[in-house]
Amino acid sequence: MAPRPSPHVYRRLLGYLRPYRLLLAAGVGASVAAAIATSAYAWVVGPLLRALLTHEPVTVAGVSLPGDALLKRLPLLVVAVAIVKATAQFLQGGLMQRLGQRVMADLRGFLYGRLLGQPPAFFERRHSGELLARFTADVPLVEFSVTQALTSYVKDGLQIIALLVTCFLIDKTLFLFTFVVVPVTVLPINRFARSLKKVATRSQERLGSLTALTAEQLQNLPVVQAFRGQPRALEAFEVEADKYLGEMRRSLFLRGAVSPTVELLGIAGVAMAVAWGARAVAADPALAGRLLSFMAAALLLYQPVKSLSGTLSQVLTGMAAAERLFAMADEPSAPDVGDAAGPLSRELRLEGVRATYADGREALRGVDLVVPAGARVALVGPSGAGKTTLFSVLLGFLPTSGGQVLWDGAPLTALQPSSVRGQVAWVPQEPVLFSGTVRHNLRLGRPEATDEELWEALRLAHADDFVRSLPGGLDELVGERGGRLSGGQRQRLVLARAFLCRPSLLLLDEPTSALDAASEAAVGEGLVALMKGRTVLVIAHRLSTVRDADLIAVVEAGRVVEAGTHAELLALRGRYTQLLGEGAVAA
Numbered sequence: 021m022a023p024r025p026s027p028h029v030y031r032r033l034l035g036y037l038r039p040y041r042l043l044l045a046a047g048v049g050a051s052v053a054a055a056i057a058t059s060a061y062a063w064v065v066g067p068l069l070r071a072l073l074t075h076e077p078v079t080v081a082g083v084s085l086p087g088d089a090l091l092k093r094l095p096l097l098v099v100a101v102a103i104v105k106a107t108a109q110f111l112q113g114g115l116m117q118r119l120g121q122r123v124m125a126d127l128r129g130f131l132y133g134r135l136l137g138q139p140p141a142f143f144e145r146r147h148s149g150e151l152l153a154r155f156t157a158d159v160p161l162v163e164f165s166v167t168q169a170l171t172s173y174v175k176d177g178l179q180i181i182a183l184l185v186t187c188f189l190i191d192k193t194l195f196l197f198t199f200v201v202v203p204v205t206v207l208p209i210n211r212f213a214r215s216l217k218k219v220a221t222r223s224q225e226r227l228g229s230l231t232a233l234t235a236e237q238l239q240n241l242p243v244v245q246a247f248r249g250q251p252r253a254l255e256a257f258e259v260e261a262d263k264y265l266g267e268m269r270r271s272l273f274l275r276g277a278v279s280p281t282v283e284l285l286g287i288a289g290v291a292m293a294v295a296w297g298a299r300a301v302a303a304d305p306a307l308a309g310r311l312l313s314f315m316a317a318a319l320l321l322y323q324p325v326k327s328l329s330g331t332l333s334q335v336l337t338g339m340a341a342a343e344r345l346f347a348m349a350d351e352p353s354a355p356d357v358g359d360a361a362g363p364l365s366r367e368l369r370l371e372g373v374r375a376t377y378a379d380g381r382e383a384l385r386g387v388d389l390v391v392p393a394g395a396r397v398a399l400v401g402p403s404g405a406g407k408t409t410l411f412s413v414l415l416g417f418l419p420t421s422g423g424q425v426l427w428d429g430a431p432l433t434a435l436q437p438s439s440v441r442g443q444v445a446w447v448p449q450e451p452v453l454f455s456g457t458v459r460h461n462l463r464l465g466r467p468e469a470t471d472e473e474l475w476e477a478l479r480l481a482h483a484d485d486f487v488r489s490l491p492g493g494l495d496e497l498v499g500e501r502g503g504r505l506s507g508g509q510r511q512r513l514v515l516a517r518a519f520l521c522r523p524s525l526l527l528l529d530e531p532t533s534a535l536d537a538a539s540e541a542a543v544g545e546g547l548v549a550l551m552k553g554r555t556v557l558v559i560a561h562r563l564s565t566v567r568d569a570d571l572i573a574v575v576e577a578g579r580v581v582e583a584g585t586h587a588e589l590l591a592l593r594g595r596y597t598q599l600l601g602e603g604a605v606a607a
């Protein structure tokens with residue numbers, strides 16, 4: 021992932037505020053009111069104290085008031101200012117939090133949308149645990165920093181500006197003297213910020229590795245346990261956890277050091293101002309009232325500066341997370357454009373098709389094959405020959421690196437990938453179900469299907485009897501990955517799902533998993549029904565499927581090396597006969 025400069029990330033995140041300009045303006049308005057109210061405290065506190073101590077007439081904002089009158093009115097004024105400030109702060113907090121939540125909802129949707137459009141190669145380059153870490157750890161970090169930046173940056177920033185202006189207006193010399201320390205303060209904060217960002221990035225990467233490791237081990241726990249691998253798994257976990265702990269320790273140290281340093285520098289500034297002020301008042305007693313106001317403003321500065329510096333470290337952590345998320349979202353993915361593919365009516369033709377995986381392995385090396393519409397073509401071949409890769413190419417998951425695929429004469433590359441997928445039903449060897457109801461799983465390819473259509477598809481897939489016997493019927497929850505159903509039941513639901521899609525091309529990887537005889541018979545009947553009357557490309561594992569096929573293509577080392585009917589190929593006594601002898605298809 022190429023690191024991007026932060027201004028880019030800031031700008032990009034700010035772009036997400038654009039649709040909510042009004043909300044932002046209202047929030048900023050409330051912050052301005054709160055900042056002015058804070059400054060007003062400083063304006064009134066000096067004269068109030070002076071009147072209290074000396075009972076002399078005092079001038080506030082150019083109006084001279086007798087000390088006694090002032091003492092009566094000022095407390096009321098202080099309460100009024102407090103009410104304005106509290107109301108403005110309440111509004112500011114609420115509006116900005118709401119804005120932050122909206123921005124994050126948009127950002128989350130954008131990121132997930134980008135992920136859903138990525139081809140399998142994208143996910144092969146990453147561990148699923150890493151993606152999980154992005155969503156579970158990075159998104160909340162960005163969320164926190166966006167809402168914090170909006171609330172604290174705006175509120176504290178404006179308060180600091182208002183108080184600095186106040187200090188400047190009260191006494192320019194004092195202002196210059198006091199705030200000479202500011203540039204000195206900025207330097208260490210900047211240094212902290214840079215180190216913090218680096219450490220934050222590293223600790224998030226470590227957390228990603230830890231999550232990846234845990235996810236993999238837990239997902240495959242039965243295998244780990246069967247091989248008595250728990251001690252080694254725990255050891256690997258502890259090594260990763262230690263690395264994460266080390267990074268976190270550094271990060272927490274730096275984060276902890278920011279606020280005290282800023283506080284120390286601030287207090288040093290105030291102390292210097294007091295020392296100077298004491299000497300100046302001795303020379304000019306009229307300065308006392310102004311000095312009190314100035315000191316009040318300077319002390320009021322402490323809270324927003326401290327809060328801002330605390331937020332700064334969190335915002336930087338969030339920006340590092342945003343940078344990683346954007347880098348992931350910006351990975352190029354093929355656009356879903358092109359002519360719409362119609363139902364396959366003539367033929368699917370592959371001419372010298374080549375395909376190479378991201379790691380450079382050429383899995384298809386010139387496949388020539390014609391699948392006439394309505395025909396059933398069986399692919400047989402040894403493991404690793406390229407049969408599954410051929411499906412990946414037809415589904416648009418893997419681009420061709422040579423040759424062409426023609427869909428009724430139109431090159432596949434000129435057709436819109438989603439429209440091709442709309443014509444194809446893919447039944448992988450392992451049935452894939454999602455946690456949710458039977459209905460939810462069936463409707464994957466046709467969300468608008470009615471219950472009647474669902475039952476019809478279930479009947480065709482020989483799955484209606486078992487679904488009817490489930491307590492919840494179509495509303496029965498199937499469990500994570502369909503875990504509450506048997507292997508055969510899962511297979512049949514997947515077949516029913518394919519029926520619902522009414523595909524014009526069926527890509528079928530026959531199940532080989534050991535099913536009991538009754539389930540196997542039911543699944544087999546479902547498969548036969550699904551193939552009937554359709555164009556089918558089937559990776560065949562059963563002899564019956566191969567025998568009944570209109571054409572058998574023997575795939576080896578990324579090419580079709582023999583093609584013909586069962587009888588023709590047997591007569592040839594070539595690779596097909598050899599494969600049958602090796603038991604490449606089950607009897």
Ligand SMILES: Nc1ncnc2c1ncn2[C@@H]1O[C@H](COP(=O)(O)OP(=O)(O)OP(=O)(O)O)[C@@H](O)[C@H]1O
Nearest residue numbers: 144377379381383402403404405406407408409410
């Ligand atoms: N994602 C991948 N990245 C890199 N190489 C891959 C990938 N998937 C498959 N291959 C390689 O491509 C070749 C063809 O694999 P493919 O899965 O298409 O074979 P297959 O004929 O379907 O095998 P099987 O019958 O065992 O499923 C193999 O050498 C395999 O190692």
